[in-house]
Amino acid sequence: MTLEPGDHVWYWNGKISQDLDIPQSLWFPEFQGPTDYLGHGEEIFNFVIYADEIARGQPHMRNHGGSYAWLSNNPGNITGIPGGPDFGQFPGKFNWHQFLIFPSWQIGIDAIAKLLQGPKYVNRSITDAFALYAPASDGNDPGRYAQDVATALGLPESTTIGELDDDQMVVMQNKITEIEGAIPGDTFAYDSPDLPEELTALLS
Numbered sequence: 505m506t507l508e509p510g511d512h513v514w515y516w517n518g519k520i521s522q523d524l525d526i527p528q529s530l531w532f533p534e535f536q537g538p539t540d541y542l543g544h545g546e547e548i549f550n551f552v553i554y555a556d557e558i559a560r561g562q563p564h565m566r567n568h569g570g571s572y573a574w575l576s577n578n579p580g581n582i583t584g585i586p587g588g589p590d591f592g593q594f595p596g597k598f599n600w601h602q603f604l605i606f607p608s609w610q611i612g613i614d615a616i617a618k619l620l621q622g623p624k625y626v627n628r629s630i631t632d633a634f635a636l637y638a639p640a641s642d643g644n645d646p647g648r649y650a651q652d653v654a655t656a657l658g659l660p661e662s663t664t665i666g667e668l669d670d671d672q673m674v675v676m677q678n679k680i681t682e683i684e685g686a687i688p689g690d691t692f693a694y695d696s697p698d699l700p701e702e703l704t705a706l707l708s
Contacts, residue, residue: 507706509555510594510605512575516548518702524600526564539564550575551703552605558699561689563600570689572599577606579681580616589622591615616677626666630654633665653679 505522507513514521521527528535532542541548545565552559552575561570573581576599582591583602592611593604606612619625625633631650638644654661656679657672668676692699694707 505706506708507553507703508708509553509607510597512550512552512597512599512605513703513706514548514550515700515703516544518700520700520702520706524598524602550599552576552599553707554607557691557693558696558703559689559691561687569687571685571687572601572603573681573684573686574688575599576603577609577612578603578615579609579612579684579686580619580677581684582612582615582619589619591618613677613681616680617673620665620673620676627664629662629664630657630659631661649683652683 505520511522514523514526516526516531519531521530526541526548528538528541532540532544535542539545541564546562548562548564549560550563550570550572559570559575561572561575562568563570563572563575573579578599582604584591584593584598584604585602586596591604592615593606597605599605604615606615620633620637625636628636630653631647634650634653635646638646638649640646650661653676654663657663657668657675659672694704
């Protein structure tokens with residue numbers, strides 16, 4: 505395994521995994537549920553490799569630094585599939601829940617507008633757009649999401665995405681970023697002594 509920009513890894517106790525999920529069955533074979541790390545949650549980290557730095561967070565832990573949105577330069581928490589639309593992300597690179605990973609924060613911000621102005625969303629009302637963007641099946645409250653975005657815009661929820669001008673789209677992008685919760689974590693240079701040696705040994 506060699507790590508390159510756009511890759512993510514899970515790290516715990518000298519072990520590294522590129523699985524989308526923390527490999528509980530391998531690391532914690534006696535686990536009893538999806539958030540059971542047998543008391544080791546604080547020791548698990550998610551790293552994302554970038555061209556000029558390495559980001560680290562603990563997105564699996566409530567109220568800890570380094571959310572998926574921040575780690576992946578993906579303020580909209582946009583998901584994708586292999587071979588899916590190009591929004592400027594690292595091709596074929598994903599973090600947990602199929603979150604896209606972007607080379608920079610600005611590219612991730614721009615991706616929100618590209619997605620919403622695309623054919624899947626542009627003719628939908630704010631209400632219908634966020635029922636798709638943040639479905640209840642993922643644990644979201646799409647009605648509240650749409651209401652919060654419409655309030656930020658000062659527009660009715662029946663407004664279609666295609667009716668928004670550039671300035672209004674920026675307001676929407678910023679509100680989405682706020683709702684999705686980009687919590688900063690830590691960043692390191694490639695030669696930082698604070699990085700696990702098991703990770704630095706894999707850097708290309």
